[in-house]
Amino acid sequence: MVIEFDNNQPIYLQIMNYIKGEIITGKLKPGDKIPSVRELAAELQINPNTVQRTFQELERETIVETRRGMGRYVTGREETILTIKKEMAQDVLDRFIRGMQELGFQGEDILAAVAENIHQRDQE
Amino acid sequence: MDELLEVQGVTKKFGSKQALGNVSFTLGAGRITGLLGSNGSGKSTLMKLIAGLAQPGSGRISVLGVPIGVESRKLVSFMPDVPVTESWMNVGDALKFQRDFYPDFDQAKAQRMLDFMNLRVQDKVRTLSKGMNERLQLTLALSRRARLYMLDEPIGGVDPVARTKILNALMEFYEEDSSILISTHLVNDIERIFDEVIFLKNGEIVLQREVEELRLERGKSIDELFREVFAEC
Numbered sequence: 642m643v644i645e646f647d648n649n650q651p652i653y654l655q656i657m658n659y660i661k662g663e664i665i666t667g668k669l670k671p672g673d674k675i676p677s678v679r680e681l682a683a684e685l686q687i688n689p690n691t692v693q694r695t696f697q698e699l700e701r702e703t704i705v706e707t708r709r710g711m712g713r714y715v716t717g718r719e720e721t722i723l724t725i726k727k728e729m730a731q732d733v734l735d736r737f738i739r740g741m742q743e744l745g746f747q748g749e750d751i752l753a754a755v756a757e758n759i760h761q762r763d764q765e
Numbered sequence: 766m767d768e769l770l771e772v773q774g775v776t777k778k779f780g781s782k783q784a785l786g787n788v789s790f791t792l793g794a795g796r797i798t799g800l801l802g803s804n805g806s807g808k809s810t811l812m813k814l815i816a817g818l819a820q821p822g823s824g825r826i827s828v829l830g831v832p833i834g835v836e837s838r839k840l841v842s843f844m845p846d847v848p849v850t851e852s853w854m855n856v857g858d859a860l861k862f863q864r865d866f867y868p869d870f871d872q873a874k875a876q877r878m879l880d881f882m883n884l885r886v887q888d889k890v891r892t893l894s895k896g897m898n899e900r901l902q903l904t905l906a907l908s909r910r911a912r913l914y915m916l917d918e919p920i921g922g923v924d925p926v927a928r929t930k931i932l933n934a935l936m937e938f939y940e941e942d943s944s945i946l947i948s949t950h951l952v953n954d955i956e957r958i959f960d961e962v963i964f965l966k967n968g969e970i971v972l973q974r975e976v977e978e979l980r981l982e983r984g985k986s987i988d989e990l991f992r993e994v995f996a997e998c
Contacts, residue, residue: 648986651977652957683936686929687957688797691977 642676642684652687656695661704661725664715671717675705769794769944770815770913775824777810777968784810785968788824792944794912797958799976799987800948802965803995808948809846811965812915815946816843828913839869844906846917846948848898850890856901857886863905875908878938882930896927903931907938914945920954928954956987964994 644659646652663669675681678696682689696713699705703721705713716722741751770792777785785807792798802808813819815826817833828837850859856879864870879886882900893901903919919935920928932955939945949955956962956976964972971994976987983990 646957648953648956648988649980649984651980653977679941683933685957686932686936688960689936689939689941690796690960691957694977 642681644685646687652691653695653698656681656685656687656692657698658729660695660699661729664704664722665726665729669715671715671722673715675713675715677712768792769829770946771825771827771830772811772815773825775811775814775826776822777807777814777819778822783968785814785821788965788968788970790963790970790973792913792946794944795942796960797939797945797947799952799956799959799962800946800965801950801952801962801987801991802948803950806965807968808965809917810968812843812845812917812946812948815913815915816841816845818843839867840912842867842906842909842911842914844902844914844916844919846921848890848902849905850898850901852891854890855886856884856888856890859890859901859905860886860908863908867909869910871908871910874938875904878904878908878934881934881937896923896930899923899927899931900934903934907934910940912943914943916945916947918948918950920949920951925954932958952991953986953988959987962987964991966994 642659644655646655660669660675669675675696676684678689678692682692685692696705700707700713702725703718704716704725706716707713738751741754746754768791772788772790775785775788776783788807788811800808800811810819814821815828815833817835817838826833828840831837831840850862854862860870860872860875860879863875864872882897882904884897884901884904888897890898890901899919903916906914906916920931923931935945935958947955947959959976961973961975962979963970972990979985979987979990
């Protein structure tokens, strides 16, 4: 696992997002085993408690399941994966809209710009 | 008793110069804490007091409830900022010395660490580079079975490659039920391994917080906060 960390943001959130991304893009598949706290902390050179917190949050969001004495696995629940996808799409949209607003675009203008861009792409 | 280390109202003067002024804090078990401060802020002095190598002017320090003294030294492994080895030694001698001094020295772990560090027992301490010497000092400190490890500037003055190696070794050989207190003024390279940080400025604690909380709250790295707090030093 290679993550370019941004020290300005909580590290556990960055690892969570990375793992979610790996699941959505299919690099991590339902039922795949994920590394232990120890392994991941050593590999990423980060605090073990930070990794522990990442896994706890992922469990809370039912993205990761613990099987007693076996380790942690990526969930097989379709709806959870769909939820992550929606959440991440929401983040992308939020960032995009904020950026457009900073450039002076508002509601209808943003919609028009998106529609035009998609239209152009379709024609190419 | 939940606290691993308890420091209560500790002061220390050198002549008329105050090195530490009314320092109080506690550390929990199983945590890695960064003791951050510029040169001369009192980091080394504080560590020496905790290690029992010097006496505070006033105040109390205890480790797992044991006041600092002969008994507490069994619980604390200290890597000072100057090498504990002698120049005539080779790496094997250094290990043997440490083993004779401390009954809790784990020979098997030391050997694993030497391999990891690319150190050989026949290497002369005198001919080791700064980076290799730091690796040796870290090996000596972490090979004891202690509850609190104190590392004074473990990455000071070594190149980025050696730094990475030292951080790797720390994560690889760290016992999770013990705690580590690491002093440094090089925050950027090491901040991701901390649970919490203590900022020590002019012998006083100006901040003790969880690093992830600080990042969430301020949207800044610990390195950036450090530069702000110590800007006028």
